[in-house]
Amino acid sequence: xxxxxxxxxxxxxxxxxxxxxxxxxxxxLPKTIDEMTLLLANMDNPVIVGNGSNxxxxxxxxxxxxxxxxxxxxxxxxxxxxxxxxxxxxxRLSNMAFELGLSGFxxxxxxxxxxxxxxxxxxxxxxxxxxxxFVSAKAYDTKEDxxxxxxxxxxxxxxxxSIIKKNPGRYILLSAKFELLRxxxxxxxxxxxxxxxxxxxxTQPSLKEPNLGCAFKNPxxxxxxxxxxGKLLDEAGLKGFLSGGAMVYxxxxxxxxxxxxxxxxxxINVMREMQRLVFDEFDxxxxxxxxxxxxxxxxxELWNTLLKG
Ligand SMILES: Cc1cc2nc3c(=O)[nH]c(=O)nc-3n(C[C@H](O)[C@H](O)[C@H](O)COP(=O)(O)OP(=O)(O)OC[C@H]3O[C@@H](n4cnc5c(N)ncnc54)[C@H](O)[C@@H]3O)c2cc1C
Numbered sequence: 226x227x228x229x230x231x232x233x234x235x236x237x238x239x240x241x242x243x244x245x246x247x248x249x250x251x252x253x254l255p256k257t258i259d260e261m262t263l264l265l266a267n268m269d270n271p272v273i274v275g276n277g278s279n280x281x282x283x284x285x286x287x288x289x290x291x292x293x294x295x296x297x298x299x300x301x302x303x304x305x306x307x308x309x310x311x312x313x314x315x316x317r318l319s320n321m322a323f324e325l326g327l328s329g330f331x332x333x334x335x336x337x338x339x340x341x342x343x344x345x346x347x348x349x350x351x352x353x354x355x356x357x358x359f360v361s362a363k364a365y366d367t368k369e370d371x372x373x374x375x376x377x378x379x380x381x382x383x384x385x386x387s388i389i390k391k392n393p394g395r396y397i398l399l400s401a402k403f404e405l406l407r408x409x410x411x412x413x414x415x416x417x418x419x420x421x422x423x424x425x426x427x428t429q430p431s432l433k434e435p436n437l438g439c440a441f442k443n444p445x446x447x448x449x450x451x452x453x454x455g456k457l458l459d460e461a462g463l464k465g466f467l468s469g470g471a472m473v474y475x476x477x478x479x480x481x482x483x484x485x486x487x488x489x490x491x492x493i494n495v496m497r498e499m500q501r502l503v504f505d506e507f508d509x510x511x512x513x514x515x516x517x518x519x520x521x522x523x524x525x526e527l528w529n530t531l532l533k534g
Contacts, residue, residue: 226263230254230296240293241277242337243483243492244435247519249287256296258310258399262372264292265365270394272518275312275342279437283519284488294341297399306360308402311341315348323414327405329358331417335425337432341398345389347382351421356382362401367394385442385514430474434482440496441479441511454503454511455479461502468494489519493527500531510534 235252238244253271255261264271271290274280294312301308304325309318318340319333332353336343343355344362359377366373375396381388389396408414430436441454458464458478466473467484469491474480481495500511517528 226267229260229264230256235291237274237277237282237287237291240274240295241280241282241437242432242435243277243281243437243487245282245284245483245487245489245492247282247284247286247489249282249291251290253290253292254296255292255294258297261292261294261297261397261399262365265367265397266370268292273341273397275339275345276314276337278337279342279346279514279516281437281489281492281515281517281519283517283521283524284490285519285521285524287518288520289518294339305405305407306402307405308400309340310400311339311344311398313340314338315340315343319418322405323411323418325405326408326411326414328408328414328417329353329403329405331414332421334418335421340401344380344398344401345387346385347387347390349385351417351424354382356380356387358403358405360402360404363399364389364396365399366396372399428477430476430480430482434474434484436474436480436482437515439479439514440481440499442514444509444511446509452509453479457503457507457509457511458499461499461506463499463502466495466498468498471495473499489517489521490524490527493517493524493531496531497527500534504534 232252235249237247237249253264268290271292274293297310297312299310300313305327315333315336315338319330322330332350348355362375364375443454444452446452455478463473463478464475470485470487471481471491472484474482503511513531
């Protein structure tokens with residue numbers, strides 16, 4: 226493991242889109258799948274980080290070893306098939322699919338993510354999801370200590386979930402393969418991508434106002450109808466609510482921005498108020514979409530109350 230890029234007491238600020246300062250004891254940046262599997266075979270319960278666009282790191286630091294996947298960035302193209310390693314940027318994949326005249330990845334243009342994070346979370350937007358054209362993934366099974374192939378039915382994709390998310394720490398994605406749709410219109414693909422970007426510009430903060438996307442999942446009502454968490458939060462009067470350096474975005478009430486050196490506790494406090502007010506107003510318990518990584522006792526207690534609702 227000697228030659229694998231390794232940092233000690235390393236600040237994760239550039240590796241999360243909320244720009245939270247969080248010192249990790251041990252950080253590894255593998256460059257090849259061999260390096261990644263070597264790490265996984267020799268490590269106990271590492272934190273896997275793609276682009277950190279859905280992870281709230283504790284400002285008190287991270288004790289578990291951290292593996293950052295961004296250097297696992299190889300892509301194999303055989304149209305309409307695309308196979309990419311876990312650290313490939315979703316924006317790059319969207320542009321690549323466009324250049325090949327392939328449809329299905331248009332929504333990825335708006336997602337500041339890696340492929341691994343998108344598959345683990347079953348990322349979706351604008352009526353498209355990463356599961357739509359998914360064929361299979363290679364993953365390291367930490368329970369069996371071997372590389373396994375997961376086909377689409379094995380993935381248990383659901384709303385913001387997958388087998389990866391349901392079994393924390395067991396399956397670590399190495400790569401994933403997709404069969405996209407051949408399109409005879411580059412213009413149609415480009416228009417869908419442009420619309421996705423434009424829609425976000427009008428409603429969501431850019432990463433100049435650091436954030437983690439939606440803090441909460443969209444809930445369902447008692448009849449199973451999907452509701453918009455953002456709308457409920459807006460109606461409960463949360464826009465502009467702040468704690469320390471974290472604030473509910475004025476243009477979309479399900480986004481929390483770091484406007485002034487926010488700490489993870491600030492972010493959690495804002496989430497608690499969002500959950501409480503929506504419950505008081507509508508009798509609906511919002512469930513966090515964001516994932517917390519840390520071991521601070523106070524934060525963990527608060528986070529667990531958020532998870533339990
Ligand atoms: C501005 C903004 C807009 C967003 N819009 C959307 C949206 O429209 N739709 C949507 O679905 N999400 C959205 N998100 C949330 C986020 O981008 C997605 O959840 C994304 O899929 C996370 O990818 P990531 O690479 O950043 O993952 P990370 O945040 O790094 O990780 C997320 C989870 O995936 C796990 N993970 C990452 N890589 C692997 C791997 N190789 N193997 C196993 N587990 C892994 C991590 O351990 C963690 O549990 C948005 C976020 C932002 C900041």
